[in-house]
Amino acid sequence: MADLSQTPGGQRRLPVPRWLKKTAGTVLTVAVTLLGLLFVTFMIGRVMPIDPVLAVIGERATQAQYNEVFRELGLDKPLIAQFAIYVNDVLHGDFGTSIRTGQQVSEDIARVFPATLELATLGTLIGVFIGVPLGVLAAVFRGRWIDQLARLVGLVGYSMPIFWLGLVGLLIFYGILGWVAGPGRLGVFYQGLVPTRTGLLLVDSLIAGDWTVFKDAFSHIILPASLLGYFSLAYISRMTRSFMLEQLNSEYITTARVKGLSEWTVIWRHAFRNIRIQLITVIALAYANLLEGSVLTEIIFAWPGIGQYITTSLLANDMNSVLGGTVVIGTIFVALNIFSDLLYRFFDPRAK
C-alpha cells in the first residue's frame, strides 16, 4: 500500500511503497552486518602475532625481498586503506592464497564446503523429520510416556558432549557392530569413481547412477549425520512441543473441536499451521548451527569439511584460509536469517 500521509508542515512526502522500504531496510541491515563481520575478521588478521610477509617469503629472505613483498601486500598503506582493499578483494571472491595448500582460498573452500553442506543438510533433515513429529506428539500427549521420552531425548542432547557421543557411536556402530563405515567421506576404493558435479557425494553418485558409490557414501555419512541430527532433533522437538502447547490452549482450537473435526485435523490443520511460522526460524537456526558448529564432528569423523579446514589452517598459522572460511560461514548465517525472514512473511498472513 502506498504511503500518502502528509507531514505536519503540509508538504507532501514522496509516496514510497512499503515493500520497497522493507527491502531497503533488509538490504541495509545485511550490508552493515557483513561489513561488521569483515571488519572483525580483518582486525583478527592484524592482531594475530603472525608476520604475513614472513609467511609468504619464509625466514631466510633478504631485507630487500621483505620490503618488496611488504609493499606488494599493501602493508605500507594506512589501516583504513588496507581494509578497503580487503573488502574489495572479498567482494570479488578473492580471499588470497592459502600458505598451507598453495591454492586460492576460494578454491579450497569451494572444494571442502560441499562436504559440510551435505553433512549439515542430512543432519537437519533427520532433526526435522523426527524432531517435529516428536514435539507435536509430546504436546498432544502431554505428561504421557511419549512426552517423557521427548524430555529424555532432550536431556541427553543437552548434557552429553558431542565428541564423547561421536566416539562412543564410532566404537559401537563401526568398531563392534560394523553396521556403518568408519571415518572419512568415502572408502579408498570408491574415490574418484563418479564425476564431481555438486560436490555432494550422495547427489553426485545418484546423478551418475552409481549405486555402490552411493551406498558407501551413505554408510560413511549416516553416523555423523545422525549425531548432528540428534542434537538438532533435541532442540527442534523441544521448541515444537512448547509452540504446540501454546496453540492447543487457544480458543480457536475449541472452535475447531466444536465444528466436529477429528483430532488429527485439529492438530495438523489448525494448531500445526499456526506454528509453521515459528518453526521455520527454529529450523533455520538449527541448520546454521550445524553448518558452523560441526567442527568437532568433522574432526572425530575425519570429515573433510569447512570446520576441519579452518581448524587445520589455524594450527598451520594459515590466516588467509581461516579468515576466508570464517567470512563464508558468517555470510551463510546471515543468508539463512534473511531466508527465514522471507519465508516468515510468505507464510504469515498478518505480515503481509
Added chain:
Amino acid sequence: MTSLLDVENLRVTFPTRSGSFEAVRGISFSLGRERLGIVGESGSGKSMTGRAILKLIRKPGIVTADRMQMGGTDLLTASEREMRRIRGRHASMIMQDPKFSLNPVMTVGSQITEALLTHEKLSRAEARKRAVAMLDAVAIRDPERVMSLYPHEVSGGMGQRIMIAMMLIPNPEILIADEPTSALDVSVQLQVLEIMDKLVTDRGMGLIFISHDLNLVSNFCDRILIMYAGRIVEVCQAGKLHEAKHPYTIGLLNSVPDLEHPRPRLDALQRDPAWREAPSVSALT
C-alpha cells in the same frame, strides 16, 4: 413441547491438590425450541455448563450426570466418534471473542466451508456457494471478498457474524452462545444479537444464551436460569422477571446502571452463604 436436550444432575468436577472443585454442582434443565438464557456472575459455572453439553471440558475436568440426552442420543455413553458427529451438526457453540476463536492463519472462507464439509458430502464449489450465501444471511456485504480475508482483516462485529455463519451452516438444532457480544463494541452488540436471534428463530432452533447481563438476556430469551456457585437458584420466564423472588436475582436486576436515574454508586451485591448450599432448582419442563 418436544425437548431437544435434557440434562439431569449435571456436575463438572476438577480434581485439585486439596480435594476436588465442583464448577457445576448438580443442575437439571431441558431445552426445547426456545431461547434459554443462563445468567450469573463470573465463575458461576455458565461456560462449563455449555461446554459440558458438547463434552468439551478440558482434562482433568470430569463431567457426570444422571441423564444427558440430546434428541435420540445419550450423550453420557456416546463415544468420542459419535460426539464428533453431534458437534457442529446437531449442537454448536459461539464463543466470546472472535479475535481468538477464529484461526488466524486460515481464510474466513476455508474455515466456513470446513464446518460444512465435515458433515456433508459436497463439492468444494457447492460448499463455497453455500458459505457465500450464509455470509449474506448474516448481513455481510460483499461476501465473495470476505471469503478470502484473514481474521485479522475483519472487525470484531464482522468476526462474530462470521462465527455465527460458520456455526449455523451445518444446520444444527442447538446453538450455545457463550457471551457472544461481550467482547464487541457496544455499537454493534445489538446488531449481532438481532442477526443471531433472527436466524435461530427462523430455523426453529434451541438457543442457550449465556451472559452476565440479565437485562440483555431478558430481551432475547424466553426463559432464564439464574446460576450461582454452580447451581441454579431461580428459573424465570423472561416476561416475568419482576416476579423474581430470589434475592440474588433481584440483586442482579438492580445492579444494572439506570441511565435515566443515575445513582452515585451501585449497590454492592450482598451474598448470603446459605445460597451456596440451597439445593439447585430444576429447570426441566
